[in-house]
Amino acid sequence: MREVRALIVDDSSVMRKIVERALRQAGLDALVVHEAGSGTEGLEVLKSTPVDLILSDINMPSMDGLEFLRQIRAQRLAPDVPVVMITTESSEEHVKQAILAGAQGYIRKPFTPEQVKERVLPLLNAM
Numbered sequence: 683m684r685e686v687r688a689l690i691v692d693d694s695s696v697m698r699k700i701v702e703r704a705l706r707q708a709g710l711d712a713l714v715v716h717e718a719g720s721g722t723e724g725l726e727v728l729k730s731t732p733v734d735l736i737l738s739d740i741n742m743p744s745m746d747g748l749e750f751l752r753q754i755r756a757q758r759l760a761p762d763v764p765v766v767m768i769t770t771e772s773s774e775e776h777v778k779q780a781i782l783a784g785a786q787g788y789i790r791k792p793f794t795p796e797q798v799k800e801r802v803l804p805l806l807n808a809m
Contacts, residue, residue, distance in 0.1 A: 684712065685713075686712060686734050686806060687714045687731070687733045688713060688714070688715050688733060688737065689716045689718065689727055689731075689735070689736045690716070690718070690738075691717075691719075691721060691724040691737070691739060691742070691747065692719070692739040692768070693719050693739065693742040695719070697791075698717050698719075701737055701768065701798075703795075704793065704798040708796075708798045708802060709799060710802075710803075716733060720744050720745055721744070721746060721747060721753070724736075724750050724754075725745075725750065725753055725754070725757070725759065728754065728759040729759065733760060735763065735766070736764070736766070737802075738765065738767055738768065739768050740767050740769040740780065741769065748776075751765055751780065752783050764786040764787070764805035765785045765786060766785065766805070767780040767787070767788040767789070768788070768790075769789075769790055770790070786805050787801045787802070
């Protein structure tokens with residue numbers, strides 16, 4: 683499989699590592715991970731670093747994941763890059779908002795590597 687450059691945006695460094703590990707366990711061995719602790723940091727990474735995949739938490743301080751997603755699209759920072767939202771929210775409203783803002787999928791915490799594989803790999807294979 684080709685190298686995949688992923689941006690993981692979460693205010694928890696532990697959760698960023700969990701997401702990275704789940705991606706590797708899902709079969710993405712050739713993975714280059716860029717991390718950001720907030721939506722604001724994520725935007726800065728995207729201004730200087732091309733990525734193939736973005737995974738973002740929804741609930742973060744300063745700029746939440748939905749606003750981060752809106753800014754990515756508004757600034758055209760990663761126009762064709764699939765975005766998967768990661769959330770503890772069970773509310774369908776949050777999921778609808780994410781899809782309307784341009785997310786290609788979502789994963790609810792807690793998640794398994796199998797769930798990551800099911801939601802993420804098809805997005806990468808479609809590229």
